Amino acid sequence: xxxxxxxxxxxxxxxxxAPYVPDWLGLDRHNYVRLDRNEATRPLSPHAIEAVTNHLHxxxxxxxxxxxxxxxxxxxxxxxxxxxxxxxxxxxxxxDLCLRAFLGPGDTVVMARPEFPVFGHVAALAxxxxxxxxxxxxxxxxxxxxxxxxxxxxxxxxxxNPNNPTGTHIDLAFIEQVVRTHPDVxxxxxxxxxxxxxxxxxxxxxxxxxxxVIRTFSKAFAMAGMRLGYVVAxxxxxxxxxKMRNPFDVNxxxxxxxxxxLAHVDEIRAYVDEVMLAIKPSAVNFFSERGVAFxxxxxxxxLVRPSNCQAVVVELKAAGILVRxxxxxxxxxxxxxxxxxxxxxxxxxxxxxxLSFLRKAEA
Ligand SMILES: Cc1ncc(COP(=O)(O)O)c(C=O)c1O
Numbered sequence: 001x002x003x004x005x006x007x008x009x010x011x012x013x014x015x016x017x018a019p020y021v022p023d024w025l026g027l028d029r030h031n032y033v034r035l036d037r038n039e040a041t042r043p044l045s046p047h048a049i050e051a052v053t054n055h056l057h058x059x060x061x062x063x064x065x066x067x068x069x070x071x072x073x074x075x076x077x078x079x080x081x082x083x084x085x086x087x088x089x090x091x092x093x094x095x096d097l098c099l100r101a102f103l104g105p106g107d108t109v110v111m112a113r114p115e116f117p118v119f120g121h122v123a124a125l126a127x128x129x130x131x132x133x134x135x136x137x138x139x140x141x142x143x144x145x146x147x148x149x150x151x152x153x154x155x156x157x158x159x160x161n162p163n164n165p166t167g168t169h170i171d172l173a174f175i176e177q178v179v180r181t182h183p184d185v186x187x188x189x190x191x192x193x194x195x196x197x198x199x200x201x202x203x204x205x206x207x208x209x210x211x212x213v214i215r216t217f218s219k220a221f222a223m224a225g226m227r228l229g230y231v232v233a234x235x236x237x238x239x240x241x242x243k244m245r246n247p248f249d250v251n252x253x254x255x256x257x258x259x260x261x262l263a264h265v266d267e268i269r270a271y272v273d274e275v276m277l278a279i280k281p282s283a284v285n286f287f288s289e290r291g292v293a294f295x296x297x298x299x300x301x302x303l304v305r306p307s308n309c310q311a312v313v314v315e316l317k318a319a320g321i322l323v324r325x326x327x328x329x330x331x332x333x334x335x336x337x338x339x340x341x342x343x344x345x346x347x348x349x350x351x352x353x354x355l356s357f358l359r360k361a362e363a
Pocket of ligand 1: 037038089090091092093116160162163164190192193215216217218224228229
């Protein structure tokens, strides 16, 4: 039986959706410098490792997780009461819950494109219609066209700030204006990279009950493998979303590690400062000085358009460095590269400097 010929009556939205196939499938990524998935390139903090180890010793893993204290700790971090928080199995699950709560077959969701692909994927599974608004040619946010796309009221509005893979940021005043002027339409704001930008609308969830903010511990908190994300929204919305999630979707080790890290947020800030104030500027200088087309974006990654993207990606891989080739229109011919440690970046720059075909005459 081939997948395409499944005899059961699987919904068409599911049948027609493309499966998620990770780049470098089958490769042991641990043997490489991994700049391909916007992960942190530092290990989990010693506080989190200690807390997780103590938890394993003292409580083991034979009990179901009990989330005590996590939502209050996250709420405090976000500047809202704990009742505004729903912890999820990675922010991918938060996206899934939020979209499925509002979208059914034929419903319209407005988002700028190309978006972080999970949004399009979940919308397709829900058989919703994406009214996509292309980013401007320079990958800035298409403010006027987005507003025009909202003239016919959609079921849902998605704003990814900043977006992945474009790195595009959105003015917070614009986001609040959209939320305020569409009080009956839920507005989802993805802030997966909030720690790197320092710009958020999460506190506005106390004022607007149609605003839902999605965040993650996968990036600045270096917990991608533990799968912890969260939704910040009005408590009435959180209660509804919680019904759609299974009771134990978030595992105890993720909770323990997150609480330990939230007690030492200054360390996260130090990591973020190093990435954004030292490492990323060195990448920006590197590409600017060599005249290579690139978009710095607002987060801990850059998007690069060399003259021969495929060859650059292959050469980097041969040198033990993974980056992410992007194929979504109109970004074909670009690769996305997360910021590694300074040492890793020096290695990247050395390899790139050895490539004659790196440069492209114009952006
Ligand atoms: C914009 C954006 N949102 C959400 C996610 C999902 O992250 P996670 O499911 O690890 O929390 C990512 C991951 O790359 C992302 O880039």
